[in-house]
Amino acid sequence: MSTKARKTTQVMALTLTSAILAFAISSGTPSGAAAGEAEAKALVKTMSDYMAQQKSLSFAYDTSLEIITKEHQKLLLASSGTMEMARPDKIRATRSGGFANVEITFDGKALTLFGKDSNLYAQFDVPGTVDNLIDELRDKYNRPVPGADLLLSNVYDELMRDVIDVKDLGSGVIGGTECDHLAFRTKEVDWQIWIAQGEHPYPCRYVITATQVDQGPQYRVQISDWKASAELAATDFSFKAPADAKRVDDPKQLVDMDELPDNFVIGDTK
Numbered sequence: 001m002s003t004k005a006r007k008t009t010q011v012m013a014l015t016l017t018s019a020i021l022a023f024a025i026s027s028g029t030p031s032g033a034a035a036g037e038a039e040a041k042a043l044v045k046t047m048s049d050y051m052a053q054q055k056s057l058s059f060a061y062d063t064s065l066e067i068i069t070k071e072h073q074k075l076l077l078a079s080s081g082t083m084e085m086a087r088p089d090k091i092r093a094t095r096s097g098g099f100a101n102v103e104i105t106f107d108g109k110a111l112t113l114f115g116k117d118s119n120l121y122a123q124f125d126v127p128g129t130v131d132n133l134i135d136e137l138r139d140k141y142n143r144p145v146p147g148a149d150l151l152l153s154n155v156y157d158e159l160m161r162d163v164i165d166v167k168d169l170g171s172g173v174i175g176g177t178e179c180d181h182l183a184f185r186t187k188e189v190d191w192q193i194w195i196a197q198g199e200h201p202y203p204c205r206y207v208i209t210a211t212q213v214d215q216g217p218q219y220r221v222q223i224s225d226w227k228a229s230a231e232l233a234a235t236d237f238s239f240k241a242p243a244d245a246k247r248v249d250d251p252k253q254l255v256d257m258d259e260l261p262d263n264f265v266i267g268d269t270k
Contacts, residue, residue, distance in 0.1 A: 037166040040182045044193070047201045048156035056086040056232050059202075060225040063095075063146050066217035074215065085151060088129045090237040093145055104145070105239040106133050112239040113143060115254045119245045122254055129153070141251055147221040150203050159193075162186040171197075174204035175224050188212055202226050 051057075060082050067075040079097030089108035096102070101116040106126065111133060114121040126136050131152050138144045145151065149158050165185035172181040172194050179194035189212075194205040206221045241247070248254065 036168040040166045040168040043180050045156045047195045050201050054228045056229050058084040058227045059223045062222045064220045068215050068217050107237045122248050122251045179204050
């Protein structure tokens with residue numbers, strides 16, 4: 001390596017080290033911490049209230065799910081989809097990726113899970129609200145809705161449960177939208193959220209890091225094409241099965257409906 005190249009590398013290393021050190025010092029500085037924490041929580045509360053006030057909303061999303069192999073290699077599974085919701089009890093979500101092409105429909109009475117590639121669907125009676133549906137999908141059917149925490153009627157209470165550390169990281173830009181960037185920590189996970197600034201404080205990006213799992217894999221949801229009540233026409237949330245689609249009684253027959261392929265095996269935590 002030439003003398004000039006060595007000097008350039010040393011300068012870059014010094015610059016990076018200084019930046020990391022500066023961040024570590026500023027992050028550990030107690031002065032103003034309480035004010036920053038209060039402001040960060042207030043921003044999440046504002047977002048929560050705004051979301052709850054929307055009688056209907058829709059958006060597109062992209063997700064990425066990190067997988068850690070037993071050889072400690074990180075793999076990233078990506079998918080995209082759309083979400084439409086009308087409070088208190090209607091939802092339609094789609095998701096497509098390398099392993100799944102799925103539609104979930106809920107009209108306040110029935111839940112339909114439709115695998116478009118297999119052309120199979122299952123229907124179940126799930127009366128109640130979107131909040132109840134999210135619980136049922138996660139706990140009973142093991143079919144969590146992407147970014148489900150952000151769709152609940154009281155996002156703030158759900159997100160703030162068990163939080164032990166709060167950081168306001170200033171501004172960031174997601175998809176051309178300036179956002180407030182906030183970071184939170186619980187004993188089980190770290191999570192970050194970017195909230196659009198201005199009169200429509202919707203979540204632009206949501207990242208969860210599983211700190212208790214080896215190498216801390218992340219799950220990320222990025223939201224785009226946000227539309228709320230006044231911008232939306234009435235949506236029909238009833239499911240209309242294609243003529244050649246087949247109904248099944250057991251949801252286990254609906255293979256590859258999740259972001260994690262059925263042939264992947266979940267291993268141990270740390």
